[in-house]
Amino acid sequence: MVVERLPLYARALALLQYEGQEVVSSAELGERLRVTPAQIRKDLSYFGRFGKQGRGYNVSKLLEELRLILGLDRQWRMALIGVGKLGRAILEYGGFAPQGFRIVQAFDVNPDIVGKELGALVVRDVSELEPALAAEPVDIGIVAVPAQVAQQIIDALVRCGVKAILNYAPIPVHKPPGVEVRPVDPVLQLQRMAYYLKSLAIPTK
Amino acid sequence: MVVERLPLYARALALLQYEGQEVVSSAELGERLRVTPAQIRKDLSYFGRFGKQGRGYNVSKLLEELRLILGLDRQWRMALIGVGKLGRAILEYGGFAPQGFRIVQAFDVNPDIVGKELGALVVRDVSELEPALAAEPVDIGIVAVPAQVAQQIIDALVRCGVKAILNYAPIPVHKPPGVEVRPVDPVLQLQRMAYYLKSLAIPTK
The missing domain is CATH 1.10.10.10 (Winged helix-like DNA-binding domain superfamily/Winged helix DNA-binding domain)
Structure with missing residues (x-):
């Protein structure tokens, strides 16, 4: 396409x-x-x-x-859900903002992380997700939570009216029509290459 | 496929x-x-x-x-090139090793990073890439360098006989037949979704 x-x-x-x-x-x-x-x-x-x-x-x-x-001439507002190791790397990643993609809200479930100030953001409890996004809508959700809870987070984002979701959780997800979910999945790419390498039958230890 | x-x-x-x-x-x-x-x-x-x-x-x-x-029943050895912010996040990412993908060598060009001990690895100067991979071959290369130098790193990996490359640099790359290069590119995914959002004509500030 x-x-x-x-x-x-x-x-x-x-x-x-x-x-x-x-x-x-x-x-x-x-x-x-x-x-x-x-x-x-x-x-x-x-x-x-x-x-x-x-x-x-x-x-x-x-x-x-x-x-x-x-639509690259404007700013897109994003909410990050999941501020573990991966989420923090996403927050610190320098490649989004220059392209107009700004993380403006962040949520986690871990009490050690909730309330922390990271850059210009304060991490909120994920239970506040829906009211927070109702008060301050975003264009895009970034899901960086463990696989087992990814679907429920995506459902919550959809309820909030988010129409575009970048999914770092390694699972295929259910979503209603009219919502775009795109995966970022390096392990899947590695596994596909492993299959290729195996087909070459490279001798390795 | x-x-x-x-x-x-x-x-x-x-x-x-x-x-x-x-x-x-x-x-x-x-x-x-x-x-x-x-x-x-x-x-x-x-x-x-x-x-x-x-x-x-x-x-x-x-x-x-x-x-x-x-080929998921075995260990795959990987070299990481580029140990900046993104490279460090890749090194610390917990999702590769349990799936059998282990980073066993790391390289950078920055003298502040070269020589650093990160986990079980010591970051080497990228000028040592070819001899290091000749001495201790890897199955997969991970490219996490800036776009401008990604092609030359990929060329070097190909010269070392690496047949599978995970490319985090945001550029399409030239590669000989017989080498697989797979991209990980969250910004590209966001840009594709931005186009979708724009087509919805969502009113935003």
């Missing part, structure tokens, strides 16, 4: 802009992104006419358009 | 085993995993006959078989 690729286009264009390049062909963009030039032209034509035949795309203009289309 | 789903089956079975369930039908497994029962039967039949018609699958036996097929 085109939405899988558009953020990659925006990223490649941002890098080109940073490198000072003003125009880029679909061939060059395709080479950078491992996508065929035909696919790129098709994806972009879906949103209107960008490049001129044989002239390539204006990097800054296309980037600006894509950022608008993707 | 079946390899995308098999680790999910193994996970669901491990949970069923933990819950004390001895037999599971493809319908129940499908319900848990959001996959059709027909797909499950097809995926599993690909590896030989598991369940008995109308009797369901023996949970422990199927799990054991899947773990063998997937």
Whole structure:
């Protein structure tokens, strides 16, 4: 689907802009992104006419358009649920804020963690999740709780009207239509690669 | 592809085993995993006959078989490149080792980090990467360096004979055939969801 690729286009264009390049062909963009030039032209034509035949795309203009289309021109407010080791790493991760994704609320169940000040946030008890999000809505929920309680947290976020959830818990989840849940699951990626490595029958100790 | 789903089956079975369930039908497994029962039967039949018609699958036996097929019955050795904030979170993440994925070497370029003892590891200078991996090979490389240098690190890993790479750097990478590179990219997932949220035209501040 085109939405899988558009953020990659925006990223490649941002890098080109940073490198000072003003125009880029679909061939060059395709080479950078491992996508065929035909696919790129098709994806972009879906949103209107960008490049001129044989002239390539204006990097800054296309980037600006894509950022608008993707909603990357604004700030998105996020709530983090689960402030254990993983949750803390997510809080400290420097890659979200520059892209417009800000964690503005954090919740945990552990009394040693609840009430702690982390950066600009105070961790609240997860029992306050629903009133807190009613008072101060967020766009996105980040679930970083153990697998056994992930579903109930996701249900609570859905009840709060959250329509987009980034799920770090290693389970597939139930969700109503109209809610997007996307996984971040490095162990799953490793397990898939283990299968590949095994198929190579690499001799290892 | 079946390899995308098999680790999910193994996970669901491990949970069923933990819950004390001895037999599971493809319908129940499908319900848990959001996959059709027909797909499950097809995926599993690909590896030989598991369940008995109308009797369901023996949970422990199927799990054991899947773990063998997937290579989850053994230890995989990993090298981490990049021990900044993200790399440290990866080192401290408790989810890899119980699944058989162990980080046994770590490298960085920052003189403040090189030489540091982190758990059982001493962080080495990235200039030692190739001799170190020649002396003590690993199965998997984890790339947690900034985007600008990710490609050169991946090239170095490939030269060392590493065939599987988990890439946390937010760029698509070039790799020779026969090498698997899988991304872990939460920002990309957020950007895709932002596009979705924008399409809903949710009123936000």
